[in-house]
Amino acid sequence: MFSAAIGVVRGLVRALLAADSPSQLAAGFTLGMVIGLVPKANLIALSLCVLLFSLRCNKGLGIVAAILFSFMSLQLDSFTHKLGLMVLQADSLQATYASVFSLPFGPWMGFNNTVVTGSLLVGLYVAYPVYWIVRHVCTMLQSGAMP
Amino acid sequence: MRSSLRWQILAPRLLLVVVALLAAQYGLGLAVRSLAINSSEAAVGARLEVGHARVWLLERQVVLSDLRVADPCQPAANVLDADRFEFRVATAPLLHKQTVVESGRVTGLCFEPKLRPNEFASEAPKWFSDNSDAAAKAWLAHLAERFQPDFVKRLDSVQKTDVLCSRWSTELAALDARGRELERRAAELQADFEAAQANPLRNDKFFAGLPATVAALKKDFAGLRADVDKQPELLEAERRAIVAARKKDNETLRDRLRLEPIDASDLSAYLIREQAVDSLDELVDWLRLMRRFVPRTPTQQPSPTRGEDVLFAGCRQAPDIVFRSLQLQGSTRIGGQPVNLRGLVTNYSTQPWLQNEPVRLKLATSGSLPLELQAIIDRTPGHAKDELLVDCRGIVLQQRVLGRPDQLEVILSPSVGSLQMNIQVEGEKLTGDVRLVQKGFHITPALRGSLKEVPLADSLQDLLGKVDSADSRLELSGTLNNPRCSLCSNLGPAVSEAMDLALRRNADQYARTILVEANRQVDERLAGIERQIAQYQSRLVAESSTTAAWLETAAVRETPRYRISAEQMGRRLPANSLLR
Numbered sequence: 160m161f162s163a164a165i166g167v168v169r170g171l172v173r174a175l176l177a178a179d180s181p182s183q184l185a186a187g188f189t190l191g192m193v194i195g196l197v198p199k200a201n202l203i204a205l206s207l208c209v210l211l212f213s214l215r216c217n218k219g220l221g222i223v224a225a226i227l228f229s230f231m232s233l234q235l236d237s238f239t240h241k242l243g244l245m246v247l248q249a250d251s252l253q254a255t256y257a258s259v260f261s262l263p264f265g266p267w268m269g270f271n272n273t274v275v276t277g278s279l280l281v282g283l284y285v286a287y288p289v290y291w292i293v294r295h296v297c298t299m300l301q302s303g304a305m306p
Numbered sequence: 307m308r309s310s311l312r313w314q315i316l317a318p319r320l321l322l323v324v325v326a327l328l329a330a331q332y333g334l335g336l337a338v339r340s341l342a343i344n345s346s347e348a349a350v351g352a353r354l355e356v357g358h359a360r361v362w363l364l365e366r367q368v369v370l371s372d373l374r375v376a377d378p379c380q381p382a383a384n385v386l387d388a389d390r391f392e393f394r395v396a397t398a399p400l401l402h403k404q405t406v407v408e409s410g411r412v413t414g415l416c417f418e419p420k421l422r423p424n425e426f427a428s429e430a431p432k433w434f435s436d437n438s439d440a441a442a443k444a445w446l447a448h449l450a451e452r453f454q455p456d457f458v459k460r461l462d463s464v465q466k467t468d469v470l471c472s473r474w475s476t477e478l479a480a481l482d483a484r485g486r487e488l489e490r491r492a493a494e495l496q497a498d499f500e501a502a503q504a505n506p507l508r509n510d511k512f513f514a515g516l517p518a519t520v521a522a523l524k525k526d527f528a529g530l531r532a533d534v535d536k537q538p539e540l541l542e543a544e545r546r547a548i549v550a551a552r553k554k555d556n557e558t559l560r561d562r563l564r565l566e567p568i569d570a571s572d573l574s575a576y577l578i579r580e581q582a583v584d585s586l587d588e589l590v591d592w593l594r595l596m597r598r599f600v601p602r603t604p605t606q607q608p609s610p611t612r613g614e615d616v617l618f619a620g621c622r623q624a625p626d627i628v629f630r631s632l633q634l635q636g637s638t639r640i641g642g643q644p645v646n647l648r649g650l651v652t653n654y655s656t657q658p659w660l661q662n663e664p665v666r667l668k669l670a671t672s673g674s675l676p677l678e679l680q681a682i683i684d685r686t687p688g689h690a691k692d693e694l695l696v697d698c699r700g701i702v703l704q705q706r707v708l709g710r711p712d713q714l715e716v717i718l719s720p721s722v723g724s725l726q727m728n729i730q731v732e733g734e735k736l737t738g739d740v741r742l743v744q745k746g747f748h749i750t751p752a753l754r755g756s757l758k759e760v761p762l763a764d765s766l767q768d769l770l771g772k773v774d775s776a777d778s779r780l781e782l783s784g785t786l787n788n789p790r791c792s793l794c795s796n797l798g799p800a801v802s803e804a805m806d807l808a809l810r811r812n813a814d815q816y817a818r819t820i821l822v823e824a825n826r827q828v829d830e831r832l833a834g835i836e837r838q839i840a841q842y843q844s845r846l847v848a849e850s851s852t853t854a855a856w857l858e859t860a861a862v863r864e865t866p867r868y869r870i871s872a873e874q875m876g877r878r879l880p881a882n883s884l885l886r
Contacts, residue, residue, distance in 0.1 A: 198612050240613045253619040260618055266403035274613030 179217045181301060185294035187217030188224045192289055193282035195228025196235070201269025203279060235281065236274055243277030334361040338368050341405075345627055349656040351598070352378045352385070366395050378598075388636065389414025393629070407629045415636025415647070431590065433583050433791040434575070442576035445568045446713045449809075450756035452562055453816070458824050462551040462558065467828045470544050474835050478842060481534060485846055488526050492853040495519060499860055520857050527850055527857075534846055537839045541832070548828055552821070559820055563813035567806040574798025577708040577716055578778055582793060586780065589740075590789055593692060593731055600658050600665055600683045602690040625657035634669070645671040649679075658685035674702050677725075694738075696727035703744060708797070712755035716801060718776070721747035734785040744776045751801070761816055765808035766801075773800045 179187075190211045197204045211221045232239070247256065259265055269275045339359035346354035357372025375386040393410030458464055499516065502509030617623055634649040649669035655661050664684035671677040677698040684691040703723045709715040721744045729738035751766040776797045784790035 200611070236612055243613060244616070247616040247618075250619075257618040257620040260621055261402075263401035267401075271616050271618065272611060272613045273616060274611075277613070 181294045181297035183215060184217045184220055184297040185290045186214065187211070187219070187221035188293045189286050189290045190214070190216060191221030191224025192228045193279070193286060194221070195225040196232045196239075196278040196282040198232075198269070198272070198275050198278065199229075201272070201275055202264060202267045203269060203275060232278055235278065239277030239281055240273045241277070242280060243273030243275065246276055246280065247271065247273060331361055331363065334363070335359040339370070342370060345656050346375065349599075349627075352376055353381060366397060368393055368395060385417070387414075387416040388412050393632070399624075402624070403626075404624050405627045407627070407632070409631045409633075410629060411633040411635070413635045415634055415638075417636060417638040417647070431587065431787070431789050433586055433789060434579060434793070435790060436575075438569070438572040438575035439579050442568060442572040443710070443713065445565075445572070446576075446757060449565060450713075450760060452565065453757075453760040455759050457562075458820055458827065461555040461820070461824045463548050463555050463828050464824050466544075466548050466551050467831050470548070471831055471835065474541075474838070477537075478838060481530065481537075481842065484526075484530050484533075485849070488523065488530060489849060489853065491526075492523055492857065495523065495860070496856060516860065520860050524854070524857050527854060531846065531850065534839075534843050537843075538836070541835060541839065545832055548832070552825065552828075555824060556817070556821060559817045560813070563809070563817055565809060567809075568802050570799035570802040571794075572798070573802045573805075574778075574795040575793055576710070576714070577797055577801065578793060578795055580710075581706070581708065582778075582780055582791070586740075586782070586789070586791060589727075589729070590736075590786060593694070593729070593736075593786060596681070596683060596692060600654075600685055602659055602685045604657070604659065623660050625655040625660040627656045628661070629654040638671075640671065640675050640677065643674045645673040645675045645677070647671045658683070659687065661686055664689075664691075676700055690733055692729075692731040694727065694729040696725065698725040701725060703747075713753075713757055715752040715754060716770075716797070717750040717752060718744065719748040719750070721745060729782065731786060734787065736782055736784055736786055736789050738782045740780040740782070742776075742778045746774055747776070749773050751804075761812055762805070762808040765811050766804050769804035769807055770801065773797075773804075776800075 190207060194204060194207045194211060197207065211225075212218060246252075256271070259268075260271060270279075336359070338361055339356045342356055342359070343354050346352060353376040355372075355374040355376070356370050358370070360369045361367075362369075370391040371389065373386075373388040373391055374384045377383045377385045390413045391410065393407040396406040396408050399406040459468075498512065502512045506513065629651060630653065632651040632654060634647065634651065637644060637646050639645070647669055648671075649667065652666045653661060653663045654665050658665060664682050664686060667679070667681040667683070669677070669679040669681075675698065677696065679697075680695040682691075682693040684693075701723055703718075703721050705720050706718045707715055708718065723742060723744040725743075726741045727738070729736070729740075731737075749770040751763065751770055753760055753763050753766075776795065778793070778795035778797065781792045781794070782789060783792075
């Protein structure tokens with residue numbers, strides 16, 4: 160029974176990991192993570208989705224990561240709100256923000272929202288470490304899986 | 307071969323584009339429908355139902371059909387229905403996440419206002435600070451009391467007659483008792499006399515005392531007769547006192563019917579205030595409803611988005627949805643009368659506090675209630691001002707009953723009138739005036755309840771028949787939660803003047819009638835007493851004449867006293883004997 164369940168998970172992991180290189184898997188996961196962290200009803204999230212499906216990366220792992228980090232991002236809201244507020248209230252950047260905001264589609268981007276900006280910054284900050292870790296994990300898994 | 311290959315590539319892609327466009331149109335319809343429902347709920351707190359929504363991207367047009375706005379207080383009922391709502395959206399503001407409707411039209415609008423009393427207020431506002439209507443009510447109650455039909459009984463002459471009648475009954479009963487007592491004594495004496503005559507010797511003492519007894523009896527009879535004979539004189543003295551009281555009655559009655567004229571403003575309040583209060587309550591509810599639909603501050607609702615939207619320095623917040631121009635066409639019911647309406651709303655927004663220009667509404671109705679309404683609702687930053695102008699000329703007014711059903715009612719026949727209203731609400735401060743002019747009506751006054759017996763109805767009818775126009779004006783002040791009103795009308799002065807004239811005209815006649823009635827009652831009762839005295843006198847004379855005759859006989863037939871000596875008991879001496 161247990162071995163059957165393990166077999167299903169193994170098959171799923173193999174399906175997710177086997178087809179692409181570790182870099183593509185890591186890129187897909189990282190993009191999915193950023194998508195998951197950012198609130199969805201804005202152009203930034205939409206652009207990230209377009210990026211995920213445009214780049215040569217693992218879409219499946221990206222989607223799984225987006226779903227996982229969507230739940231996790233709710234727990235981070237208080238932190239991302241504070242971070243976003245701090246960044247968006249920076250006096251020296253007000254003119255820049257205002258000019259970007261007044262551009263066409265500016266308000267649709269939703270970057271004036273504290274959680275959007277905060278979570279995007281968190282996502283970008285942890286993107287490379289996550290990419291590096293996932294790439295190594297995938298390399299190990301793939302090398303371990305290869306006979 | 308090459309061309310067919312191209313078609314094999316192009317056709318599926320073309321089909322894919324068509325399917326994508328159709329899907330986009332369908333999806334946009336759903337999105338617009340959802341947006342409309344959410345915006346409506348967020349803006350006015352009322353649930354909106356939309357039957358169908360269609361979007362034409364090329365024409366930038368959106369059509370919503372079968373719209374229903376639910377009553378926020380009674381979700382099962384609708385406050386507004388519309389067949390079709392079509393509008394054209396500006397594209398440039400869409401890039402800035404703002405929906406600006408350049409022009410729109412609502413057709414088949416069915417607006418059924420069903421405001422419940424005090425829907426918005428915890429308690430009914432007290433519009434009038436004075437008690438003018440209560441003063442008028444008290445005056446009318448006073449009038450009714452002055453014309454009470456049993457007032458005749460309270461006149462001095464009638465009361466004196468009452469006292470006389472009751473006293474005379476007692477005195478007559480006393481005289482009657484005395485007469486009967488004397489009759490009894492006479493009858494007893496007669497019986498004793500007859501018994502004594504059968505054996506005079508044994509009743510020697512009786513016969514000895516008989517003259518004194520008869521004399522006493524005769525004296526008592528004479529006393530009774532004298533008392534009875536004195537009654538007409540006493541009655542005459544009373545009559546003279548009653549005649550003197552009649553003169554006083556005349557003055558009392560005239561003083562009683564001399565009333566100060568009722569205050570005209572009190573009477574206006576009495577006639578109009580109750581109906582005015584109902585209309586004013588409804589007006590304030592409408593103003594509050596207007597504030598609900600066009601709020602001056604954001605409603606405290608939980609934010610649907612995570613985090614906060616930061617407004618950058620130099621950026622200006624703009625409302626999400628703005629209707630630059632919206633034509634209205636439909637029907638409604640005002641004052642119970644169905645009317646067709648056409649109107650135009652400009653600069654309406656779901657966030658009016660972010661607008662630079664006030665919302666303007668122009669409405670015109672046709673039908674039996676031709677009305678023109680202009681409203682300026684200013685919610686621009688730092689302002690919360692509403693201005694409402696209503697001009698309604700040539701309206702057909704139904705029959706109106708003013709006043710109270712238990713006192714004075716004034717019935718105004720159907721007429722033509724005009725209503726002008728100019729209301730301003732700045733912050734919470736309410737100012738303005740409402741003027742209603744009615745022409746060509748006929749007034750029918752009706753005295754009811756306690757005033758039913760007051761004989762003024764005919765005169766009032768006659769005098770008020772000349773009044774055929776009324777001009778009533780209400781001046782509003784105070785605040786929306788504590789509004790105040792002052793009333794001014796020519797109806798009160800007209801009715802007051804008619805009432806005064808009718809009183810003067812009828813008071814003398816009424817006084818004469820009352821006095822005649824009082825005199826009739828007094829004369830009737832005095833005549834009754836006289837008749838009773840005469841009857842008693844004649845009865846006394848008839849009954850006492852027999853007794854008196856017998857008493858006279860008894861007194862004359864006094865039997866000589868016999869004394870029988872011892873010798874007489876043995877022999878009888880000869881008649882010529884010297885020793886007798």
